Amino acid sequence: MIQDIQYIGEHLWPGRIGHFCIILCFVSSLLAVFSYFKASQTELDQKGNWTKLGRMGFLLHTLSLFSLIAVLFYIMVNHLYEYSYAQAHVSDDLSMKYILSAFWEGQEGSFILWMFWHCILGWYLIKKAGSWEAPVIMIIALAEAVLSSMLLGLHVHIGDFVYKIGSNPTTLLRDVFEAPIFEKADYVNVISGTGLNPLLQNYWMTIHPPTLFLGFASTIVPFAYAAGGLFTGRHREWLKPALKWALFSAGILGVGILMGSAWAYEALTFGGYWAWDPVENMSFVPWLILVAGVHTNLIANVTGRAVRSTYIYYALTFVLILYSTYLTRSGILGDTSAHSFTEMGLEPQLIFMVMFFAVLAMTIYIAKSNLIPVFDKEESIYSREFWMFVGALVLLFSGGIIAASTSLPVLNALATLYDPEFVGTVIKDPIPHFNKFQLWTSILVMVLAAKTIFLRYKAGEWSTGQKITFAKGQLFHAALAGGMTLLLSLWIDFFHWKYALLAFCAFYTILSNAAFLLRKSMKNAKMASAVFSHIGFGVMIIGILTSGLNESVVTTNPFVMKGLIKDKDLASSVKLIKQEPFFVNDYWITYESDTIVDQIRTFKIKFEKEDKERGNIDPFYVYPNVLFSNDFSKVAATNPDAKHFIDKDIFTSIASLPNEQMDIxxxxxxxxxxxxxxxxxxxxxxxxxxxxxxxxxxxxxxxxxxxxxxxxxxxxxxxxxxxxxxxxxxxxxxxxxxxxxxxxxxxxxxxxxxxxxxxxxxxxxxxxxFSTEDQLEYQSFSITQDESFTYQSEEYVLTGFEKDATSVNYIREENDISIQALLLRLSDKALLKPIYVIRDTKPFNIKDHEINSGVHARMTHINPVDEKFSFMMAIDDRSNDDxxxxxxxKSRTDVIILEAKMFPGINLFWVGASMMMLGFFLGLYNRRSKRSRSN
Amino acid sequence: MKKSYLVGFLALIAAIAIIVSASKDVSTYATFENAIQNQNRVKISGEIDKNGEVVYDPIKNPNSFTFLMKDSEGLSKKVIMKKPKPQDFELSETVVVTGQMDGETFIADEVLLKCPSKYKDEELKLRSEASLSS
Structure with missing residues (x-):
């Protein structure tokens, strides 16, 4: 029935172009894969024709992808709500500055963003990769083919079962939903957009996804080089270019993850920068494996060992990126994550994507790895490569633990397949669970990073002298680190010896690497960048200890002594009454005022330290806010605010408002x-x-x-x-x-x-x-100047006149003739100033009202003959002065519920983590000159 | 090859230790019945029972809100959460609470909301608009 309707007002051509682009995108990427596959078997491509065809295919793919992006933007910018993607992600009142955020809010948009980066990286590689172009672009094009299939939007009917391949972002809303509204031919005029979730309306949503997806996308390059190396049997040559790309990828992916945690900390109310949420974990695990790969790649570059591990790590990184895409987009994480997901019905296809690349990588590896050169003799334990290899294993282990715990919902689902009665398990308290293992992997990593840096590649057996020198150096660093750990304990609590050990190891790695930087690697820039990253890691761990372990609630119940009751029973937030200072943990907090601008209500809250002698000191302000929904009907989101000090942050957020303020x-x-x-x-x-x-x-x-x-x-x-x-x-x-x-x-x-x-x-x-004019009873008097009359037992004297008549009720016009009398009440010297005006030969009078006594006075007539002035007097009826x-x-509205936390030394975390990422880019920069030699 | 065997052996031992240790951190979703019996800290998944009232008066006590929850077996119990009420609590259908029983009430220190998916929302919106316009 619905099919018969001729709809009015729909724009159908963008959808048709979009659909065409998607199909072209998919087909052209397959063309590129096939051509580059032929091209990579060099004997078939003497003249480079296959390469040319491959480039053609990739060009066609890129152009169709870019056209699709243009079409999708056209649909969104013009609010064509007949398209489901526009309907779901934009609205009339959404500011254009959020159009990018809205674009990649949806799953289809984020797939497109991912593909976009693959194209950009692909063209850079076509220009730079030389002889590696064919195998590398083949892999990228293959990934593009799999990703474009996520947009196909095909429905395959197998029997009664409808199998969905891809979700087309340029699908009409009426093809997605069945709703009675589509029985109206002009439904386009009635529907409106949902708009962007208010939580996502901030600059983080503009910068975080593109960075993170560039990180995701770039992991394919080391993988593609690895596949190329195996494929072509050039097991040594691929290592150098792959290392540069791995450094780039580790840096960008790391920055992307950090941006996510900065967002969570600054703009969301998660109250911290890391929560071991599955979504965080599954972007972190590939990064860990990639970093392990960077280490074995370094070994392989210098010694020729660990080539196999490097292959495996890079392949694993890419497959884990795909796996993380499956976990976060299939909805399987269910209630283990605070992030909410929408299911697209593409779960089988996502599984196919992961399995396809996992099987492909394994097949190539098994088929070709027997040709990888092997060494008869094992590395010496005095060599750097041995311990770096162990370090990489620790990273693999660390990632494996996180991935396994995070995959618990997958294990549950698998178990249910075999045994429908199986009851799934969950981790009761995820944060302690993850922390207890990562504490030890961090300790191992830091000890290894501290001592391994002083070892040499390919070192043989040591002489006793060498052993003593090495031991002395390490003991010296360890002693210093012990001293610094003691110093740190003056500032923060360790609670348990294992945290003190963690701090000790962090200082040990910082000092060792710093000493190495000063003594040895000033001239060796490549080493300097590694040292820089290691120091950053140590600083970051110290930051985690200060800000995470010593995080404290400021707004806790002030009357309960900590330690007497269980920590979790401590109240986390306090009620603040406007203008009433409230004392909690060392601070006087005052909710001073609040303002509403647009949809944001911002609260101004003052913190002061109590000082017995000088009163309250060191005041500072925080400005947390709440964001109302677009129609102002309810609070849509709360945005915390943190006051940053050099040694700590005070983090505040509005935990709640009185019910009537939350909802209109x-x-x-x-x-x-x-x-x-x-x-x-x-x-x-x-x-x-x-x-x-x-x-x-x-x-x-x-x-x-x-x-x-x-x-x-x-x-x-x-x-x-x-x-x-x-x-x-x-x-x-x-x-x-x-x-x-x-x-x-x-x-x-x-x-x-x-x-x-x-x-x-x-x-x-x-x-x-106050009486109204018609209730007033006027009485008339006529007097000359300086005479008086008595009204209501008060005597009024006409003392004179004002030439420039002024009154709030009178605005002088040109040609007005006006005169203002000055009537003085003798008892209290009150002056009444009625005005008489002749305008256009007509007389007007303007009364004066003396509010305290309620007397009204008018000047109604001037007799030029006897110079008498006529007044009319009246008085408000105040017989009933009730x-x-x-x-x-039972009315109270000026209350907020505030939650405040203190994160000591949180800057150490940010500084350390940033140093670590900067180290990757430094390493990349230091290797830049060799790019031309990469083929 | 002795050293790599040693490293592998150590890794194996560590892996076993981790699995043993991690297995203590996991559990199935409990029911109120389990919680009453064992008095331990448990996680319960269930629905917000709409028959009960959601009580949150921040002026009286900002760190306490109460609702009625029905577990997977259909048993409803009062849940007291010692934190401010999360936003959109009324919008969510299923919740996961962590805590333990205290007499007849469940004292939760954590509550995780599962909101209906966005697409469902849209569907509702469309339907309601359709019914308005017809």
Whole structure:
């Protein structure tokens, strides 16, 4: 039935172009694979024709991919919601600066990003790789073929079962969903976009995915060189170019992972930079294996050993990248990860992708590895290569443990295949689980990095003298490291000897490598970069000990002594009342104010240290915020804020707000549910509510309510009331007010948060003090200058006139003839200044109203003959001076729930980790000159 | 080749030690029944029981919220979580809580939400819009 509808307003051509591009993308990558396969068997490619064809195929592939990107952007930028990808990732109110983020928010977009990087890397390699072009691009094109198949969007019917191959991002929404809305021919006009998840609307989402995916994409290059080496039997020649690419990849992937942890720390409320979340783990494991590969690659370059391991590590890295893609995108991680995933129904295809490359790598290796040269004699234990090899094994081990634990859901799924009754297991407390193993692998890595750097490649048996020199040096470093560990213990707690050992090893590796840098490798730039990375690792471990092990909750329950109860029972957040300082763990915290700009409500929170002698000192401010959803109906995300000090961070986030502030519906309900009770009172009266009593102290026509900014022609009324709770523990004077400005009445209620009260002045009070013009009864008087008259037992003298008549109610025009009388009330010297105006030969009078006494005065006539001036006087009816006050109890809104944590020495973590990554790029830079020799 | 055998042997021993140690860290999802019986710290996966009320009054106590949860066996128990209420709690259907029983209530120190997938949301949105416009 739906198929028969002629839809109106759809743009169908982008989808057709997009679909064509995807098919071309897939087919052309296969062409490139086939041609380069032929080209890599050099005897078949004497004239280079196969290479040319391969390049053609890769060019076609690149162009069609870029066209697909252009089409997808066109669809998203123009909000063509008839396409599911646009509908799912953009919305009318999404700022264009987030268009990139929206592009790769979806799985299809991130696959495209990955392929994009493969193309860029591919063209660089076509230009630079020389004789390695054919095998290397063949592998890249093969990966591109597998990745493009993820976009095909084919539905294959096998019997009743519909098997899905790929998900096409340029599919129409109505082909994805069946919904009654598609019975409307003009449904395009009705639908709107979902938009980008508010949590992802920040610059991290713009920079993190491209970096991480460049890291993912670049791991294929060492793998491709490895495959090429095996394929062509050139088992030594591939090592040098592969090393450079492995260094690049390790650096970029590392930076990508670090960006992710910086994002988690800075913008998300995970409250830390690493949580051993499966998604984090599975980008970290390939990195570890890649780093192991870098080490064996170095060995292989110098000694010719460890070639097999290098092959295996690089292949494993790439396969693990694919495996991590499967884990994070198939939904199999289920409830073990805080990241949420959408399933695309491509699980079998993802498994195929992993298995395809795993089997391919193994097949090539088994078929060709018997030709790899082997050594009869084992490395000496005095050689650098032996211990580097062991180090690489430790890294493999470390990655293996993490991967195995993270794969528990996969093991569960496999077990269920064999035994449907099988009940899956989970890790009860993941963070301690991962930490307890990685502590030891870190210790091993650091000890190895400390001592191995002083060994020489290809060293044989040592003389006793050499042994003694070496031992002396190492003992000296160890002694220094011991001293530094003691110093560190003055700053932080180790809690357990194993953490002290970890700190000791970190210092040992830092000192050893620094000593090596100073003594030996100043002239050897390649070694210097390795040393730099090792020092960075040590510094990072110290940073983890200070910031992770010694992380503490600032906003903990101040009345509970730590140690008396279990740590997890300690409250993690505190309630802060606006303007009320609250004391927790060394700090006075005050929630000072908050502001709303666009959709973000930012809280200004002051921290001060308590000092007995000087009062509170060292104030600083943090500004955590909450982000409301696009329609302001509820809080969509909270963004923490950290104050960075050189030695620590104070990390704060809004853990919660009162319910009515989290959600606009609840806010309205809250206001509606406030039950105001009316009281009519005079000055001096006492009112009793359920839980409070109050005395009316007086009223004023000059209210001092903070929200009330008096304009000259406003009429205001404020009432001073002193509220007490029934126990008389607390009292506070408030002054709710109302004001009239340009005939509109404004309410200025007052709130006493301590008593959970909201008080407002009913407008009836206003009517009791001010009469409207038609209720006034005027009385006339005629006098000359300096004469007086008596009205309501007050004597008024006409003391003179003002030539330039001024009044808030009068704006002078040209040709006006105006005169302003000065009527002085003798009793209190109040001056009334009515105005008489002749404009265009017509007379007007503008009254003056003296608010305190309620007297209205008008000058109605001037008699030029006897110089008499006529006045009309009236007075507000204040016979009933009752104040009508409304009181609502149980109301409080100025509260936030704040969570604050302290991360001591967190900068060490960032500095160390950055140094480590920088080391890879330094290594790459130092090897740059040899690029031309790589073939 | 002795050294590589030694390294391999050490790796094997380490691997066995790790597996033994790691096996203590894993467990199946428990039920409330298990938790009542063994009084240990357990992980329970279940649904938020919509019959119960989600109580969170940050003004009274920001570090406590309460809800009713139905475990895989269909048994409902009150869960007290000693942390501020996570965002989108009402949106989620299934939750995983970690903690232990205290009398008739389950005291949780960790709660993991599983929100329905984004696509389901969209479907709902489309359906609701469709019903509005028809």
């Amino acid at each position: 519906k609840l806010a309205k309900e809250a206001e509606d549910s406030l039950k105001y009770v009316k009281y009519e009172l005079s000055v001096g009266d006492t009112l009793f509510t359920k839980e409070h009593y109050a005395i009316v102290e007086g009223y004023t026509f000059d209210p001092q309510h903070p929200d009330y900014l008096k304009h000259t022609n406003d009429i205001g009324l404020g009432v001073k009331i002193k509220f007490h709770d029934l126990e008389d523990d607390y009292s506070e004077v408030i002054e709710p007010a109302i004001g009239v400005r340009e005939n509109l009445l404004y309410q200025y209620p007052s709130q006493i948060n301590e008593l959970e009260l909201k008080v407002r002045l009913n407008e009836a009070s206003f009517d009791n003090f 104040l009508v006050i409304e009181v609502a109890e």
